[in-house]
Amino acid sequence: MSEVAVQTSELWSSLRQRTQARIGLGRAGSALPTRHRLELQAAHAAARDAVHSPFEPDVIAAGLAGTPTVRVRSSAPDRLTYLQRPDLGRRLEPMDRAHLPTGEWDAVFVVADGLSSRAVHEHAAAVVRETAARLENWHLAPVVLAEQARVALGDDVAHAMGAAMVVVLVGERPGMSAADSLGAYLTYRPTPGVTTDADRNCLSNIRPPLGLSYTGAAEKLAGLMTRARELGLTGVNLKDETDALPR
Amino acid sequence: MSYTSVLGGRRHRFDTLARLLAAASPERSGDRLAGLAAASEQERVAARWALADVPLTEFLAEPLIPYETDDVTRLILDTHDAAAFAPVAGLTVGEFREWLLSPGADAGALAALAPGLTPEMVAAVSKLMGNADLVAVARKVRVVTAFRSTIGLPGRLATRLQPNHPTDDPAGVAAALLDGLLLGSGDAVIGINPATDSPKAVRDLLELLDGVIRRYAIPTQSCVLCHVTTSVDLMSRGAPVDLVFQSIAGTQAANASFGVTLGLLDEAYEAALALERGTVGHNVMYFETGQGSALSAGAHHGVDQQTVEARAYAVARRYDPLLVNTVVGFIGPEYLYDGRQILRAALEDHFCGKLLGLPMGLDICYTNHADADDDDIATMLTMLGVAGASFVICTPGGDDIMLNYQSASYHDALYLREVLGLRPAPEFESWLDSIGLLDEKGGIRETTGAAHPLTAIGKELAA
DSSP: OOHHHHHHHHHHHHHGGGOOSOOOOOOBTTBOOHHHHHHHHHHHHHHHHHHHSOOOHHHHHHHTTTOOEEEEEBSOOSHHHHHHOHHHHTSBOHHHHHHSOOOOOSBEEEEEOTTOHHHHHHHHHHHHHHHHHTOTTOOBOOEEEEESOOTTHHHHHHHHHTOSEEEEEEEOOOOSSOSOOEEEEEEESOOTTTOOGGGEEEEEEEOTTTSBOHHHHHHHHHHHHHHHHHHTOOSTTSOOGGGOOOO | OOEEEEETTEEEEESSHHHHHHHHSOOOHHHHHTTOSOSSHHHHHHHHHHHHTSBTTHHHHSOSSOTTTOHHHHHHHHTOOHHHHGGGTTOBHHHHHHHHHSTTSOHHHHHHHGGGOOHHHHHHHHTTOOHHHHHHHHHHOOOOEESSSEEOOTTBOEEEEOOOOTTOOHHHHHHHHHHHHHTTOOSSEEEEOOSOOOHHHHHHHHHHHHHHHHHTTOSOOEEEOOOHHHHHHHHHTTOOOOSEEEEOOSSHHHHHHTTOOHHHHHHHHHHHHHHOOOSSOOOOEEEEEOTTHHHHTTOOTTOOHHHHHHHHHHHHHTTOOSEEEEETTOSOTTTSOBHHHHHHHHHHHHHHHHHTTOOEEEEOOBOTTSBOOHHHHHHHHHHHHHTTOSEEEEEGGGEETTTTEEOEEHHHHHHHHHHHTOBOOHHHHHHHHHTTOBOTTSSBOOOOSTTSGGGHHHHHHHO
């Protein structure tokens, strides 16, 4: 390599330490070099596969090691419908609603495939285990494993089971640099069709080692759940005071 | 008033103008989600037959959303310029399509007509047009705006350099900024979507961009895309705000869901004008829109996705913006399912915005759960380049690591300029030349980076 080329690669490799953005890719004419074009396609393929891979509740149930689980589906019969009809992904399939156990639960965890079943397969069981371990004396419902499900399906689940709050662990929309990111949404006393996103608290990017760790997520979630129970609310009035932004 | 036509041996009836427009719209998932789409392909075409016979004046007489309850409707009707409208006042929607495609509808005629058109009229005529029609007419319209660079001149294509970073890390932003500048991008705006809307975070980014623009005397403008109230607050405290940004939509209720009113926008506009930071022009606003936002806010009033989007352009044009772009495939497949629907929406939005007199650009983009890929980006980019889009948004490698979606890349913009012979904004082009980035044919020179003076941007901040 020429001296200039060496300097160039050093410059970009040091700059790439500071961002995951696809910078300094070089050119083939006006276009991308072949290697970078194929790398982009590989990342896109991983994201597409994450969206379309089938949900496997057995994987989650095995990861929960003995914690009781219940399986439900939303009213969206297949992936194609699910992607175009978010309203159906928010509603339980009526037969499944009838089969949910009821009780005086303090909280229910719902694991929803969302837009990345890969994210829930890889991370959801660990987050449930770690969070539940921090909730002494809580009366927790069986974990609900929900297919073709969006966040608000948790409202329907909690309402049907009689749970005081719901934590939905859901596969986030895959980006090209993260196809396995898990989100957690906490809602106190949800009412289907009335509760809005402003009534929820959210943790996103649970995805160790690059994103939020399991213990980090569990600490925050258990803390928020405890404060939600004390205050009787979630949403914009329940702040995560551990990381308030400087103003 | 109801609208009817006979097709396939059946009489089709549409009870309201809003129903008619929705049924005439090309297939898209958002209209189905809203329960507004045509029930069949034949009904869709029947609606177009009926729509073709509707006089343009009907859109002035029959507001889709009541005047009393919606300030966007009031804005549209109260600012309608009857004198400008006169040349087409006697036409039906079908005749209007033919007039737009005729040689008589040249750049001057279309510019003069713009204040006489309403969003509903342009949305209606777009539903009778094919993709090629949308390109052919939009191409004739030129809307020129300026701040420190001039946007929208014939033969030019500007780009927004978008150096986003998930934690707003200054070194990460600077690295992506350097990459974009070396690829000849940034003449429309250097615009960052910040990770938080906190005034401090926004101010830090504004100062970073302002420092680079001043130090290298770059004839462009910066924007940190925060809420309009944050910009007003920051301007009052002396932060270096070039352009005021806001996402807007086509109904009062949808704007309310963004926390925006016309009054707030008026206030921000006046404040930004008073700063007088432009050098070659005084267009100080930057708006983003996109089909589906009114539906996702539950605020569409039974008006189809595209028509309500066009109404957002009536809000935009009140403020003589420097830039308006539709973020066309951003929301997801429940609004625009695949590459075909996204392309159609992009052409419609660009056409409608241009006819209404706006400097239309695009964020040609998709999310990974939509059925689209980089070939769809290339198709859209090429058609919109031919259609004369004022600018496109570009991200490193086409992958935005902050917003997790795919957009056009800096390389894509180089491609488009190369194949269509388009050049950057004139002031920016001169600057590129002055720092040795322009080659003898006017293209962007492939630079090794390390030897280039601009690399100080990256070296210092990454140190």
